[in-house]
Amino acid sequence: AQSVTQPDIHITVSEGASLELRCNYSYGATPYLFWYVQSPGQGLQLLLKYFSGDTLVQGIKGFEAEFKRSQSSFNLRKPSVHWSDAAEYFCAVGPPGGSYIPTFGRGTSLIVHP
């Protein structure tokens, strides 16, 4: 069965500092990979996705993620965090090319200090 692990429940960074949120997955093949953000009281918004090809993926709001097959990881990064980035971040995986049945990680709560 596929699974997603986000090892950090909470991460605190200062505004302007760099950010890396970790995501590891367990899957038989290379799955489709996603990062979503959820602001308080809101639904999810897709930040970026990886299907195949270039392992460094650029997303919205200045985020990027790197797929590393050898480590089964898809970590999310941002060079300089803004206070508005404070939110819950979810990594998700899904079976490649087939049925849409995503599996989500438990989420990482990002706290940004001024």
Next chain:
Amino acid sequence: KAGVTQTPRYLIKTRGQQVTLSCSPISGHRSVSWYQQTPGQGLQFLFEYFSETQRNKGNFPGRFSGRQFSNSRSEMNVSTLELGDSALYLCASSLEGGYTEAFFGQGTRLTVV
């Protein structure tokens, strides 16, 4: 254009009752997917509808069902409510469903007492 609208926003039900939640997708979107978000289990995929047909289903008991109408609006029904069904239920709509970009509503907060 208007986003995804979920109604009601908040709901309180008693154990054993049933509940119906509604999701109106973005105009022109043919796919609606549903998710359950709880502190204990996190975010889980319930099912996806496309052009009135359930296309994919997550691992939930048969008490959870849904349907989609010809105007793409979708409803989700939970019968015989349990305390553990208390959750934020999110729906998302997309043009073609599957892994095409989906837009989420703000959710319906269901509390079962």
